[in-house]
Each structure stands twice: as C-alpha cells, then as structure tokens.
C-alpha cells in the first residue's frame with residue numbers, strides 16, 4: 001500500500017497539517033468521496049477535511065480512482081441489499097440498499113471530479 005502525503009486545512013481552526021492518505025483504506029477517518037471526516041491534529045475537533053484540495057495532479061488521480069473503485073464496490077453491495085429487500089419484502093433492507101447506492105454515486109462522482117480536476121493542469 002502506498003500512502004499519499006498531502007496537506008489538509010482544518011475548516012474550524014484554519015491550521016494546516018500533513019495528512020497521509022492511504023487509498024482504499026482509512027481506519028481513522030470516515031470516507032466521503034474527496035472528504036474525510038476526522039479529528040483535527042491541531043485543535044482536536046472532528047470535522048470534514050477536503051483531502052484533494054492541496055494534492056498534486058498525480059495524487060488527485062490516484063485518490064479519484066480509489067474513490068471510484070470504492071464507490072463501485074459500494075454500488076454492488078447496495079444493489080444486493082435492494083434485491084434482497086425486494087425478494088423478502090423487508091423494507092429496511094431495501095432502504096439501506098438505496099442509501100448505499102446514493103453514497104456510492106456520490107463517491108464515484110466526486111472521484112470522477114477529482115480526476116477531471118487533475119487533468120486540467
């Protein structure tokens with residue numbers, strides 16, 4: 001696994017610190033496309049960080065691709081939930097499936113956006 005080192009800026013205290021992004025696996029942070037919900041190393045508050053903002057075009061591509069890959073996997077998982085929910089008539093499973101697919105679309109979309117963004121330069 002290769003880690004990408006980038007700088008992130010805390011929206012709460014506006015301080016910048018180094019963040020190592022590991023594509024495909026984030027144990028300490030919740031992934032949401034190009035955003036990570038994590039604890040600020042400076043002020044200790046939990047907030048959303050834009051991890052691609054200060055990344056190089058090459059890194060943006062890797063992060064974008066990993067978001068798209070993760071998004072596709074999540075879409076498959078969501079589809080399984082929807083099919084399961086419909087076949088056994090359990091509404092809650094169906095709803096979870098819809099939420100997963102929505103999150104997957106968001107991730108794939110933001111991944112594609114960061115790749116597009118990287119190509120601009």
Ligand SMILES: [Zn+2]
Pocket residue numbers: 010011012013014015040041042043044045
């Ligand atoms: Zn902070």
